[in-house]
Amino acid sequence: MNEIKQLRMNIMGGMNSYVLALGDEELLDYWYCYGLPDEVTEEMLEEYAENDTIWENVIRTFADVLNIKVY
Numbered sequence: 001m002n003e004i005k006q007l008r009m010n011i012m013g014g015m016n017s018y019v020l021a022l023g024d025e026e027l028l029d030y031w032y033c034y035g036l037p038d039e040v041t042e043e044m045l046e047e048y049a050e051n052d053t054i055w056e057n058v059i060r061t062f063a064d065v066l067n068i069k070v071y
Contacts, residue, residue, distance in 0.1 A: 001046075008049035009042075015062045016040060027065050035061035 019031045032038045035058050036048070048054045
């Protein structure tokens with residue numbers, strides 16, 4: 001596995017853990033709809049990490065979650 005793909009997988013896993021730890025149902029629903037699905041698997045993370053469009057969408061969605069949480 002190449003280094004960039006592994007880093008992307010780790011970043012997405014960390015973002016997912018962060019959103020889950022917030023414990024906000026509204027944010028979780030948003031994250032599951034636009035970011036990563038509920039019960040995301042390692043295989044899914046690998047697939048998403050290989051796709052630039054999906055990767056960028058997950059990053060944008062995480063930024064949205066942070067903005068929603070702050071405001």
